[in-house]
Amino acid sequence: MLRALKYGVVPVRNPLDALATLRMQKFDLVVTDLHMPVMNGFELQKEVMEEFQLPVIIMSADDEESVILKSLENGAVFYMVKPISPNDLKNVWQYAVAGKKGRSAAIEEIRGIRGDSSGEKGSDHHHEYVHSASSCVNEEKRTTGNTKDPKRKALAKKAGNEGHGEENNPADSKKAKVVWTTSLHNRFLQAIRHIGLEKAVPKSILQFMNVPGITRENVASHLQKYRIFLKRVADKGAVPSRALSMSADRSMRSSFASGQLPFSVMQNLHQQQYPKFQQQQQMLASMFQQGGRGNMAALNAPSNIDPFLFSNRATSNVGSSLPRYGFGHSFKAPNVGPVRFPDKQGPSSNFNLPQLGHGHWPALISHQTNLREQSFGNGNPLYQANRSVFDIDKPKYNFGSMSLSNGDVAQGVMNATNSLMNGANSIPTYPQQNEQRQGLLTSSPFNCNFGISEVLMGTANSSNPPPNSSFTNGTSYAGIKISNDGQLVFTGPSHGDHGYGLLAGKNNNISVAPKGNIGTSGYMTQGEGPSSAPGLDNANQLPPVLFDESTVNQHENALSMAPQVQQQYGLSNGSGEFSNHYGSDILLNNISTLSGISDQGQQLGEDDLGDLFLEQNFNQLPYHECVRRTKSVLV
């Protein structure tokens, strides 16, 4: 029965097994029989309370009043007389939530029954008990506070008495509240977006949301709150975000703060206070051709844009003093001038600033923090590149006017296995990068102008030296050469046969993976390389997955679909010398898809995942799992 009610249940055979199981696994509630060999329900309950502080429900065919009372007084949170019906079990989760409160309430109730409606007994005693219990609660409330809101109480009582086979909890006549999780709220926003703020009324929103179990009243209440929020935001002229909330008015930190503002509200923002912000929003709106209507949230719509880019949550700056320039917090970003790179490279074991190069995918996947905090593409690829774990023993190189030492920028670039790809590919992918990129490239060691003139990055040998440099070295390092018209002319050769090439392939035929050892071991850069460039352990990697054109198309059309099984896109399967093309946006989008593995719909905080993702996630979950967490029960 419990399982049918979506509880997670672990059944055990006897009290000793129960205690053992409790020690190995976390539970929310224990349900036990009373009369058992070796240890009875009382004793078990006592043990459980002492050791685990968990609520215990006792069920028994024994309907002796004395037994029931003794159970409850001993500390059981509830006593059920067999036979048990599903309805009796439906709301036992409340005991897991309420704990002690549930206990005292139960005791009060059973006491109330005695004094109040003691008349009935017989075969249906169990149900009578439940029934009486709930009306007792209402009775008590009425005497306590009837002056304030008699009607409310009356309705509550009515519901309690009539709802025998319905939604009502025998021990607690209050309806479970709808929790407006981020995902639920996003669906709400979606509806408003679709309907239009002006026309959005509870009924239509409810209809569009199409979430079972939610009522018009629920929506109305939420809408009311939402409108108040909008008004407040418009008045204050501030947009809440994590970045600002430190100093900002606390009142701005509601759950709405995580979301998106209707365009109309944004237009009301104080120009003098956040001029850059407004500018940005308008630019964005036009960029994505929302036609002035719609809102920020609508910007999530483009399916080929990674939702993270549009998250308005600030990224953490752990390990870095560099600002990020992602959209969401861009209005707060300082002027983007020449980028100052940090002097030191952080420890390679610190994944707070993960790289997007091949070897680091696994790190991204296995550290969810990264997934939330990373600014993709338009962040600062060169800075990311700088955090290479490879190749720390190279001498200093002189590229252009910049002198770079081991820990500096060029390292990641030189070490093409890693991060150059991220930088190179992310450039044409995100139009918003242009502004920043210019400043960044001005001080680039490579004198590159992407998309304008010939580009040669990271390559260093005698026949293809970096422009404006005196670099000569007999060894070939990874690199990439792009001609005037933007075609890939050349990708750097490997170091010997070991596969350091950033990209192995031919003209117009990019293979994502270095050819190196991928064919033999199936992982990239695994345990290979010179002593100074050891590569990554394959323990951290997912097997590469072939990424053909149909996959690309499928993926691009699939953003509104539920997250797929873990896959690592964008990597060659190692079967051919050159396989397939890809777009970095696919990689990036895939990151967010992967990020959805956890977070099964529990209430999410402001710093949670991108909205698009949440919608995906949301679609998978039945309403009750989305809103009300299922409890684990030991029976």
Add this chain to the structure above:
DNA sequence: TATTCAATAT
């Protein structure tokens, strides 16, 4: 004690 939340009353 003040604030927030969602439900409920008007």
Add this chain to the structure above:
DNA sequence: GATATTGAAT
């Protein structure tokens, strides 16, 4: 449907 009020939770 919009708004005001309520009670619980924090």
